[in-house]
Each structure stands twice: as C-alpha cells, then as structure tokens.
Amino acid sequence: DVQLVESGGGSVQAGGSLRLSCVVSGHSRGSNCMGWFRQAPGKEREGVAAISPGCGLTYYADSVKGRFTISRGNAGNTVYLQMSSLKPEDTAMYYCAARGSPYGCGVYSEYNYWGQGTQVTVS
Numbered sequence: 268d269v270q271l272v273e274s275g276g277g278s279v280q281a282g283g284s285l286r287l288s289c290v291v292s293g294h295s296r297g298s299n300c301m302g303w304f305r306q307a308p309g310k311e312r313e314g315v316a317a318i319s320p321g322c323g324l325t326y327y328a329d330s331v332k333g334r335f336t337i338s339r340g341n342a343g344n345t346v347y348l349q350m351s352s353l354k355p356e357d358t359a360m361y362y363c364a365a366r367g368s369p370y371g372c373g374v375y376s377e378y379n380y381w382g383q384g385t386q387v388t389v390s
Contacts (some may be wrong), residue, residue: 269293269380271363276385279353287348287385289363299380300372301346303337305359305387312362314375316348326373331357353389360384 275287287303302317316337317326325337336349346363364378371377 269299269365271365271380271382273363273382273385276361276387278388281354281389283353284351285387287361289346289382291344291346291365298369300366300369302364302375302378303348304362304364307359317372319372320369355389357387358389359387361387
C-alpha cells in the first residue's frame with residue numbers, strides 16, 4: 268500500500284500563493300504516478316495536476332495551467348503543488364493521490380491511493 272499525508276493548506280487572499288506538500292510512504296513510492304485533486308463544496312472532485320515517475324512528465328487541468336506547478340522532491344518521497352495567482356474559485360479541499368502504476372499519469376480516473384486532504388481558501 269501507499270500512504271499519503273498532505274500539508275500546506277490555508278487561507279490566502281486572491282493573487283497570493285501557497286505550496287502544498289505530500290509525503291509519500293509505502294510500497295514503490297518512487298514508481299507511482301502522483302497527482303493533486305481538489306473538490307469544492309457541491310462539486311465533483313477534479314484532477315488538477317499529475318506527474319510521472321522517472322522523467323517527470325507533468326499534466327495540468329486547463330483551469331490551473333500557468334499558475335500551478337507540480338514537482339517531486341529529489342528523494343521521490345515528497346510531491347509538491349506550488350500554487351500562484353490564486354483565485355477564489357481555487358477554494359477547495361486538495362487531495363494528494365497516487366496511482367498504482369507508472370503509466371497513464373494523466374488519466375485522473377485511475378488513481379487509487381488518497382490522502383486525507385488539506386483545505387485551501389482564497390478570498
């Protein structure tokens with residue numbers, strides 16, 4: 268199994284920045300697709316960004332392109348989401364997720380390990 272623990276959420280004014288972190292532990296932690304998802308009240312969960320193992324290909328939802336950056340720590344056990352130029356519509360619970368495969372990282376429906384989430388509020 269893979270365990271995921273997020274941190275770094277909080278409240279920020281529009282235009283501000285936050286960096287979310289996700290510590291990954293468990294089996295094959297450096298070999299999984301990793302992603303960030305979010306869910307706003309009354310809305311479905313959506314994939315925000317993903318990164319592949321190895322070469323680190325990245326994928327972004329259109330709504331965050333140019334504003335959010337996903338990256339991995341050098342040891343492969345941490346995944347970050349740098350969020351800039353935040354907007355009120357970015358307000359949501361943000362979840363770190365892992366896919367039990369190094370392939371298809373941009374397929375958001377195939378993620379099967381989840382953290383507990385961290386709240387981001389933009390006012």
